[in-house]
Amino acid sequence: MTGTVLRGLHAAVLTGTLVLASSAALAAEKPIKLGVLEDQSGDFAVATIGKVHAIQLAAEEINKAGGIMGRPLELVVYDTQSDNTRYQEFMRRVLQRDKADAVFAGFSSASREAYRPIVDQLNGFAFYNNQYEGGVCDGHMIVTGAVPEQQFSTLIPWMMEKYGKKVYTLAADYNFGQISAEWVRNIVKQHGGEMAGEEFIPLGVSQFSQSIQNIQKAKPDFIVTLLVGTAQASYYEQAASANVNLPMASSVNVGQGYEHKRFKPPSLKDMYVTTNYIEEIDSPQSKAFLAKFKAKFPNEPYVNQEAENSYLAVYLYKQMVERAKSTNRDDIRKVIAQGDVCMDAPEGKVCIDPKSQHMSHTIYLAHVNADHSIDFPKVWPDIKPYWLGEAGCDLTKKDPMAQYTPSNPPPK
Numbered sequence: 541m542t543g544t545v546l547r548g549l550h551a552a553v554l555t556g557t558l559v560l561a562s563s564a565a566l567a568a569e570k571p572i573k574l575g576v577l578e579d580q581s582g583d584f585a586v587a588t589i590g591k592v593h594a595i596q597l598a599a600e601e602i603n604k605a606g607g608i609m610g611r612p613l614e615l616v617v618y619d620t621q622s623d624n625t626r627y628q629e630f631m632r633r634v635l636q637r638d639k640a641d642a643v644f645a646g647f648s649s650a651s652r653e654a655y656r657p658i659v660d661q662l663n664g665f666a667f668y669n670n671q672y673e674g675g676v677c678d679g680h681m682i683v684t685g686a687v688p689e690q691q692f693s694t695l696i697p698w699m700m701e702k703y704g705k706k707v708y709t710l711a712a713d714y715n716f717g718q719i720s721a722e723w724v725r726n727i728v729k730q731h732g733g734e735m736a737g738e739e740f741i742p743l744g745v746s747q748f749s750q751s752i753q754n755i756q757k758a759k760p761d762f763i764v765t766l767l768v769g770t771a772q773a774s775y776y777e778q779a780a781s782a783n784v785n786l787p788m789a790s791s792v793n794v795g796q797g798y799e800h801k802r803f804k805p806p807s808l809k810d811m812y813v814t815t816n817y818i819e820e821i822d823s824p825q826s827k828a829f830l831a832k833f834k835a836k837f838p839n840e841p842y843v844n845q846e847a848e849n850s851y852l853a854v855y856l857y858k859q860m861v862e863r864a865k866s867t868n869r870d871d872i873r874k875v876i877a878q879g880d881v882c883m884d885a886p887e888g889k890v891c892i893d894p895k896s897q898h899m900s901h902t903i904y905l906a907h908v909n910a911d912h913s914i915d916f917p918k919v920w921p922d923i924k925p926y927w928l929g930e931a932g933c934d935l936t937k938k939d940p941m942a943q944y945t946p947s948n949p950p951p952k
Contacts, residue, residue, distance in 0.1 A: 569607065571614035572867055574599070574854070575640035577630050577655070582622025583743070583769040584647045587796040590847035591669060592617060593837045595644055598854035600836070608858050609865070616640055622647075622769075624654035631655040635662045641867040642667060642857055644850060648768065649673060649716040653943070656681065660941045665869040667857070669849040671791060671816075673719035674925075675944040677933035679873060683898045683925075684849040684856070684890075688723040690903050690923040691791040691814040696727040696764070698905065698918060699789045699812060704761025705733030710751060710775065711766035713740035719945050720766050720791065726946055736760035746771040752782045762787040765811075773799055780807035787812065794818065798842035800912040811908040816901035817848035817887040820914040829886035849899075852885040856892065859883065873897075877936045888921060895934045898925035 576595055579588040599613040607613060616638045618630040627646065634640045635658070643659070643666045646652040652668050659666045659680045667682045674687035700707070707728050711717030717740055725735055736758040739751055755763060765788050767775055776799060787810040793799050795815030800808045819830050819842060829851070833843050860881060864871040875881060882891035888902035905918040932950035933940070944950045 569611045571612045572608055572861070573614050573616055573638060573640045574857075575631075575634035575638060575643035575645070576615055576617040577620050577627060577634065577643060577645035578617075579622040579647050579651075580619040583771065584622045586770060586798075586802075587844060587846060588647045590840060590842070590844055591644075591647075591850040593840060594833070594843075594847040594851040595854055597833060597836050598851045601832075602854065602858055608861050613854075620645075620651065622651075624651050627651045627655040628658060631658045631664075631666075632662070635659070635664045641665070642869075644669060644853060646670065647846070648714070649719075650714050652676075653715060656941075663869070665872070667853045669853050670846055671795070671849075673716050673723070673945075674927060675719065676942075677896060677928055677935065677939075677944060677950055678941045679897070679935045679939035680869070680941065681897060682853070682856075682876075682892065683896075684853045685846065685899070686791070686814070686816045686901050686903065687898060687925050687927070688720065688791075689927040690816070690901050690925065692720070692723045692727055694903055694918075694920050694923065695789050695791065695812065695814040695905065696724060697731050699762050699787065700728070700731055700733050703787050705731070706736045706759070706761045707733055707764060708737040708755055708758055708760035708762075709735070709764040709766065710739050710741065710755075711764075712768040712772060713742045716768065717741075717766045721764075722946055724764050724766075741767065741772060743769055744771050746774040748775045748778050749782075751775070752779055752784060755779075755784060755786070756782075760786065762789055764788075765790045765793060768792060770797075773797055773803075776807045777803055780809075786810075789813075791815075794906055794908060794914075795845040798844060800908045800914065801842055803912075805912040806910040808908040808912060809910045813906045813908075814903050815845045815906055816903060817845040817885075818904070818906055818914070819843040820906070821887065821904060821916075823886075823888075825884065825888070826886050848886050852883060852890060855883055855885075856881060873935070893925050893929060894936050895929035896925055897935055898928065900924050 620626040669684045671685040711721045794813040860872045863875045877894045879894045891900045903920040932952040
C-alpha cells in the first residue's frame, strides 16, 4: 500500500484528493491529519507550489522517523487556485468533512483574511506560513512568516543610510500592500525621510508606463516595491527598459517569486530584499535542506522563504503535539505559552513568541547584482516579532481574533 500511495502522491496533489503519506509501519495507527490549502494554480502558483512540496517533504521525513507519538501524518491537499472563494470553500471542507487536526493555508493576505473567520467560527487551528503585513492577533493562528518589524525596520533605515531619504512606494492595492505601505511611511518619517510618492496597483495590472513616468518625475533616492503576483511582476522589465535605474527595496520580491531567476538581467539590478530564507544562503543548514528538497523534487525551480516557513512549521507542529501529548489546540497553546517552542531551522534558530504566536527569524539582506547573482551585505540574527506584543496583543491572556495596524493597534 505504501508504494501505491507514494507513487500516486504527485497526481493526487494536483487533483486535490486525499493524500496518504504514512509508512507501512504506521498504517495501523490513527493518522494525524494536516490540511494543506495552497495555490497550485492561478496568479500566485509560482511562489506557492514549493510550500506544498516542503510540507510533503517534512511529512515524509517525520513518517519515516516514526510519525508523531507513533501516529502517521496524513496530508489532505486542495488547490485553492489563487481564489479567495476557494479558500473559504475548502477551509470549511477540510475542517468539517475531513476533520483536519491543523491546516496549513494561504499565500496572499486577502486569502488569509477570507478563511480566518471560518477557522475561528469552526474552532480550527491554522498555520499561515507567509511573510505578511503583520498584525494578526488570533489564538487560532500560528504565523511562521516574517513581519514588518523584521523586514521593514531593518531594510528601510539601511536603504536610507546607503542611498538617501527620498522614498517612493509602489504597492499592490489590497490589505498587504496598504498596511505594508503604512509601515514604510512611518519608518521613513521616524528616520527623517520623506515620501516622494506612493501608488497602489490593483492585482492583475501588468502595464506600468504611467507609474514609471510618475517615478521619473518624482526623482526618489530608491523605490520600495510591494508588488504581488505574476502580472505585477511585469513592472521590473518595463522599468529596466525605461532606464529607471533606481535602487529598489522589497519584502516580497526574490524571496517569493525568484524574479532574479525568471527575468533577464539586469532588470533587478540593485534590488534589496529582507528575507528569512532563500536558496542562495550559504550555510551548512541551508545546503542540507536544499539538497533534501532538490533530491525529492528535482524539477523545483527555486526554494523560497515560504517553502522553508512551511517545512519548519510541520516540525514545530510535531514538537508542540509531542510536548502537549495532544492535538487539541488549547493543549498546544499551553505549550506555546511556556515561551520555549524553538527549533534549528534551515535559516537558523527560530522560536514562537507566546504573546502573538508569531515567529522569530534570522533576517538576511539579499542584494541582486547586475548579473542577477545574490550577495548578502547584512544579516540580522534572531529578530523577534515584537510589535504585536508591545502594542497590546497577549494571547496568553486574551484572544481578540483580530488584525491590527500601526494606526489601529490593539487596545491595552
